[in-house]
Amino acid sequence: EVQLVESGGGLVKPGGSLRLSCAVSGFTFSTYTMNWVRQAPGKGLEWVSSISSSSSYIYYADSVKGRFTISRDNAKNSLYLQMNSLRAEDTAVYYCARETYCSTPNCPLDYWGQGALATVSS
Amino acid sequence: DIQMTQSPSSLSASVGDRVTITCRASQSISTYLSWYQQQPRKAPQLLIHAASSLQSGVPSRFSGSGSGTDFTLTISSLQPDDFATYYCQQTYSTPPTFGQGTKVEIK
Numbered sequence: 001e002v003q004l005v006e007s008g009g010g011l012v013k014p015g016g017s018l019r020l021s022c023a024v025s026g027f028t029f030s031t032y033t034m035n036w037v038r039q040a041p042g043k044g045l046e047w048v049s050s051i052s053s054s055s056s057y058i059y060y061a062d063s064v065k066g067r068f069t070i071s072r073d074n075a076k077n078s079l080y081l082q083m084n085s086l087r088a089e090d091t092a093v094y095y096c097a098r099e100t101y102c103s104t105p106n107c108p109l110d111y112w113g114q115g116a117l118a119t120v121s122s
Numbered sequence: 123d124i125q126m127t128q129s130p131s132s133l134s135a136s137v138g139d140r141v142t143i144t145c146r147a148s149q150s151i152s153t154y155l156s157w158y159q160q161q162p163r164k165a166p167q168l169l170i171h172a173a174s175s176l177q178s179g180v181p182s183r184f185s186g187s188g189s190g191t192d193f194t195l196t197i198s199s200l201q202p203d204d205f206a207t208y209y210c211q212q213t214y215s216t217p218p219t220f221g222q223g224t225k226v227e228i229k
Contacts, residue, residue: 037166045158045166045209045220059216095165102171106213108156110177112165 002026002111004096009116016086020116022079022096027111030074033057033099035109036081038092048094049081050106057105064090086120093117124148124212128221134229141197143224145210150190154214157186157195160223161206169208170195200226 008020022034036048049060049070058070069082079096094116097109125148135141145155153173158166168177170186173193183198197204205228210221 044223045160045211047211047218047220050216050218061217100168100171102213104154104213106154106216106218108168108171108177108211108213109158109166110168112167114165 002098004098004111004113006094006096006113006116009094009118011119011121012086013122014087014120016120017082017084018086018118020081020083020094020096020118022081022113024077024079024096024098027098029072029077030054032101033107034072034079035097035099036070036079037095037097037109037112038090039095039115040089040092043092046092050099051079083118086118088120091118091120123217124151124215124219126210126212126219126221128208128210128224130224131222132225132227134227135200136229137200137202139200139229141200141204141226143195143208143226145188145193145195145221147191147193147212147214151212151214153189154212155186155188155193156211156213157184158209158211159204159206160209161203166209197226 035050051070067085071080096113098111099107100110155173157170160166174186207223207225
């Protein structure tokens with residue numbers, strides 16, 4: 001069974017940092033591109049970042065570029081999101097999600113974690 | 123960035139109704155369009171990819187169509203589990219943008 005489990009969310013002050021983790025099981029993690037997608041309270045989905053299977057290709061939304069860093073450890077079957085210089089508008093549930101295989105640079109997201117809530121407030 | 127616009131933003135329908143949701147892209151995306159369902163307090167689930175391909179395990183009452191800039195998600199006979207929010211997403215270019223969502227509520 002495919003499982004993705006996020007952790008590391010919490011309350012942080014503006015300007016602070018958080019590191020989210022996503023532990024995966026049930027599939028060969030090292031062969032899949034992974035994504036982070038967030039959802040602010042009561043709002044829609046916003047793509048945040050993606051990382052290819054070997055970490056060769058990394059992309060960010062403009063809204064987080066220069067502040068967030070995505071990474072992965074294929075030996076530990078884990079995905080990470082280091083979030084620095086956090087702002088109130090970064091408050092959201094953060095989902096890790098697996099991309100399907102496809103022929104384009106971006107592919108549909110076929111498995112999602114349950115989400116981790118990051119709250120940025122003084 | 124490619125903008126995705128869904129309509130309507132919300133709708134009310136009854137069990138058994140046929141429901142149609144529209145998604146429009148700000149430029150042509152061929153058929154690089156996916157649909158997701160998000161039930162309250164749950165993670166999104168992939169329903170349809172490549173505009174019209176049903177994801178494994180998704181009931182056949184869901185169908186998708188379209189290409190270029192205009193796409194449609196249809197639920198042929200609405201079931202109680204289908205009251206949720208639906209999102210389209212383009213995967214034609216980076217960033218892979220989502221529509222704002224369509225909430226399907228019980229009439």
